[in-house]
Amino acid sequence: xxxxxxxxxxxxxxxxxxxxxxxxxxxxxxxxxxxxxxxxxxxxxxxxxxxxxxxxxxxxxxxxxxxxxxxxxxxxxxxxxxxxxxxxxxxxxxx
Amino acid sequence: xxxxxxxxxxxxxxxxxxxxxxxxxxxxxxxxxxxxxxxxxxxxxxxxxxxxxxxxxxxxxxxxxxxxxxxxxxxxxxxxxxxxxxxxxxxxxxxxxxxxxxxxxxxxxxxxxxxxxxxxxxxxxxxxxxxxxxxxxxxxxxxxxxxxxxxxxxxxxxxxxxxxxxxxxxxxxxxxxxxxxxxxxxxxxxxxxxxxxxxxxxxxxxxxxxxxxxxxxxxxxxxxxxxxxxxxxxxxxxxxxxxxxxxxxxxxxxxxxxxxxxxxxxxxxxxxxxxxxxxxxxxxxxxxxxxxxxxxxxxxxxxxxxxxxxxxxxxxxxxxxxxxxxxxxxxxxxxxxxxxxxxxxxxxxxxxxxxxxxxxxxxxxxxxxxxxxxxxxxxxxxxxxxxxxxxxxxxxxxxxxxxxxxxxxxxxxxxxxxxxxxxxxxxxxxxxxxxxxxxxxxxxxxxxxxxxxxxxxxxxxxxxxxxxxxxxxxxxxxxxxxxxxxxxxxxxxxxxxxxxxxxxxxxxxxxxxxxxxxxxxxxxxxxxxxxxxxxxxxxxxxxxxxxxxxxxxxxxxxxxxxxxxx
Numbered sequence: 001x002x003x004x005x006x007x008x009x010x011x012x013x014x015x016x017x018x019x020x021x022x023x024x025x026x027x028x029x030x031x032x033x034x035x036x037x038x039x040x041x042x043x044x045x046x047x048x049x050x051x052x053x054x055x056x057x058x059x060x061x062x063x064x065x066x067x068x069x070x071x072x073x074x075x076x077x078x079x080x081x082x083x084x085x086x087x088x089x090x091x092x093x094x095x
Numbered sequence: 096x097x098x099x100x101x102x103x104x105x106x107x108x109x110x111x112x113x114x115x116x117x118x119x120x121x122x123x124x125x126x127x128x129x130x131x132x133x134x135x136x137x138x139x140x141x142x143x144x145x146x147x148x149x150x151x152x153x154x155x156x157x158x159x160x161x162x163x164x165x166x167x168x169x170x171x172x173x174x175x176x177x178x179x180x181x182x183x184x185x186x187x188x189x190x191x192x193x194x195x196x197x198x199x200x201x202x203x204x205x206x207x208x209x210x211x212x213x214x215x216x217x218x219x220x221x222x223x224x225x226x227x228x229x230x231x232x233x234x235x236x237x238x239x240x241x242x243x244x245x246x247x248x249x250x251x252x253x254x255x256x257x258x259x260x261x262x263x264x265x266x267x268x269x270x271x272x273x274x275x276x277x278x279x280x281x282x283x284x285x286x287x288x289x290x291x292x293x294x295x296x297x298x299x300x301x302x303x304x305x306x307x308x309x310x311x312x313x314x315x316x317x318x319x320x321x322x323x324x325x326x327x328x329x330x331x332x333x334x335x336x337x338x339x340x341x342x343x344x345x346x347x348x349x350x351x352x353x354x355x356x357x358x359x360x361x362x363x364x365x366x367x368x369x370x371x372x373x374x375x376x377x378x379x380x381x382x383x384x385x386x387x388x389x390x391x392x393x394x395x396x397x398x399x400x401x402x403x404x405x406x407x408x409x410x411x412x413x414x415x416x417x418x419x420x421x422x423x424x425x426x427x428x429x430x431x432x433x434x435x436x437x438x439x440x441x442x443x444x445x446x447x448x449x450x451x452x453x454x455x456x457x458x459x460x461x462x463x464x465x466x467x468x469x470x471x472x473x474x475x476x477x478x479x480x481x482x483x484x485x486x487x488x489x490x491x492x493x494x495x496x497x498x499x500x501x502x503x504x505x506x507x508x509x510x511x512x513x514x515x516x517x518x519x520x521x522x523x524x525x526x527x528x529x530x531x532x533x534x535x536x537x538x539x540x541x542x543x544x545x546x547x548x549x550x551x552x553x554x555x556x557x558x559x560x561x562x563x564x565x566x567x568x569x570x571x572x573x574x575x576x577x578x579x580x581x582x583x584x585x586x587x588x589x590x591x592x593x594x595x596x597x598x599x600x601x602x603x604x605x606x607x608x609x610x611x612x613x614x615x616x617x618x619x620x621x622x623x624x625x626x627x628x629x630x631x632x633x634x635x636x637x638x639x640x641x642x643x644x645x646x647x648x649x650x651x652x653x654x655x656x657x658x659x660x661x
Contacts, residue, residue: 007099
C-alpha cells in the first residue's frame with residue numbers, strides 16, 4: 001500500500017517550501033558549520049572531513065524539513081543556525 | 096515509531112526512489128561493469144594486458160624522441176599521467192618556456208590552422224596539435240605497441256561503460272545557462288544525492304522491523320510479497336555498500352558544490368593552494384635560464400632508480416619542467432600499493448643539472464589526514480585494493496543493487512494497482528513502470544550484443560560504440576514499451592540475455608580463436624575472464640528464465656487491468 005495520505009503535505013506550496021528549506025537552508029547550515037570549524041582546525045582537514053560529513057549532514061537536514069510538523073519552524077531554525085555559525089566565522093576573519 | 100513519521104519516511108522514500116530509478120539503474124549497471132574496465136578494453140582490442148605486462152618496457156626516451164621529431168622540445172613543460180595497468184599513459188605537452196621556441200611554434204601552428212579548411216578546426220578534439228594558438232598536445236600513448244592513440248580511436252567498451260556510469264554521454268546536451276558543470280555530470284551528482292536521501296529514508300522506514308524483516312523471505316507467496324521481501328532483505332544487506340557509493344559518488348562527480356564555496360571563503364579564492372592541499376599538485380615554477388643543459392638526460396634511468404628505491408609502489412605522474420634547460424627539473428609522484436600502505440603519495444623533485452634530489456617523500460611514509468581521507472574515498476569507490484576477487488564481489492553487489500531498483504519499481508506499480516485508484520492514474524502508473532522496465536531490462540542484452548558486433552568491426556572507435564549501443568538500446572527498449580507487457584519484457588530480456596551472453600564467448604572463439612583453453616594456455620587471463628563473466632551471466636539468465644516459467648504454474652503473475660486494455 002502507498003503511504004497514508006492523511007500524514008502527508010497536500011498543499012503544493014507547502015511542499016515546495018519544505019523542499020527549499022531542506023535543500024537551500026540545509027546547505028547553508030552545513031556549509032556555515034564547516035566554515036566555522038576551519039577557525040579551530042586546519043582548513044584542509046575540515047574540507048576533507050566535509051567530503052563525508054557535509055553531504056550526509058545535508059541529506060539529514062533535507063529529511064528533517066519533511067519530518068518537522070511546521071515548515072516555518074524549519075526555516076527559522078535553519079536561518080538562525082546558519083547565522084549562528086556564519087557570524088562568528090566572518091567576525092574572526094582578519095580584515 | 097509513530098504513524099506520522101513512518102508515513103513520511105515511506106512517502107519520501109517512494110518519491111525520491113521513483114524519480115531516480117532509471118538513471119540510478121544505468122549508473123549501477125554500467126558502473127558494475129566498469130570495475131572490469133581494463134579487462135573489457137583488453138578483450139575488445141584482443142591484446143591481453145596480463146600476458147603483455149612482463150614484456151612491456153615503458154620506454155619514455157623513445158616517446159620523447161618521437162615527440163621531438165614533430166616539435167621543438169627545448170624549454171617545454173611536459174606531463175605524463177601513467178595508467179594503473181602499466182601499459183599506457185596520457186601525455187600532455189605544454190608550450191615552451193623559451194620565448195624563441197614558443198614564438199616559432201605559434202607561427203607554425205598559425206600557418207597550419209590557415210592551411211586547414213575553416214570547418215575542420217573544431218573537429219580535431221583531443222588529438223595532437225589541438226587548435227589553439229600554440230602547439231600544445233594531449234594524447235594517449237601505448238607503451239606495448241609504441242604508438243600514439245587519439246582519443247576517438249583509442250575508445251573502447253571499458254571506457255564507454257565507465258563513462259556511461261556517470262552519464263558522460265549526456266554532456267552533449269548544452270545547458271542554456273551555465274551551471275558550473277556539464278549537464279551529464281551535474282545530473283549524475285543530483286541523482287547520487289537523491290539516492291543518498293532515498294537510502295536514509297529507506298533505512299529509517301525499516302528501522303523498527305529491520306531484524307525481523309531481514310529474515311523474512313516468502314518466495315511462494317504472491318508476487319508483491321516476493322518483491323517486497325527482496326527489496327527489503329537485499330536493500331538491508333547492501334545498505335553499507337550502497338551508502339558508500341552514494342557518498343563517494345557525490346564527492347567524485349560534483350564536489351564543486353563543496354569546493355567552490357570553500358575556495359571562496361576558507362581559501363580566499365586561492366584555488367592553486369586548495370588543489371595543492373588536496374591533490375599534491377605542484378604549481379612551483381622553475382626559472383628558465385636560456386642556457387642549454389650541459390649533460391645528457393636519461394628519463395628511463397631516473398624512473399628505474401626511483402622505482403628501485405620505492406618498492407611496493409607505482410609511479411603515477413611524471414612532470415618535466417624546462418626540458419633540456421640548465422634549470423631542468425623532474426617531479427615524480429608515486430602511489431603505494433594498497434597492501435603496503437592504504438594511503439600516501441610519494442614525491443621526488445630532481446634537478447637534472449647536478450643530479451640533485453631536492454625533495455623526497457617515500458610513498459609508504461606516514462601520510463597526512465587529507466591523504467588518508469582521499470585514499471578511503473578512492474579505494475572504496477574503485478575497489479582497487481583487493482585484486483580481482485574483490486572486484487568480482489563489488490560487481491555482484493552492484494548487480495544486486497540493480498535487482499533492488501527493479502523490485503522497487505514493481506512494488507510501486509503493484510501497490511497502486513487497485514480498484515480504489517482512479518483509472519487514469521492506473522494507466523499512467525502502468526506506462527511509467529512499462530517504460531522504466533523496458534529501458535532498464537534491455538541493458539544487459541544490448542551490452543552483450545554491442546560487444547559481439549565489435550568482434551566483427553575493424554578497429555571500432557567511439558562513434559561505432561555509440562551507434563551500436565544506443566541505437567540497439569533504443570530499438571529494443573522501444574519494442575518492449577510497445578508490447579505493453581511487463582512479464583513479457585522480463586521473459587524476453589532474460590531469453591535474449593541468455594542467448595547473447597552465451598554467444599559472446601563462443602563467437603570470441605570462432606572469430607578470434609580465443610577459446611577458453613587457448614586464452615588460458617596463453618596466460619591471457621583478462622580475455623578469459625570476460626568470456627567467463629558473460630558465460631556466467633548467460634547461465635544466470637537461463638536459470639532465472641526457467642524459474643520464472645516454473646512459477647507461472649504456481650501463481651499467475653499479476654494481471655494488470657490496464658495492461659490488457661487499449
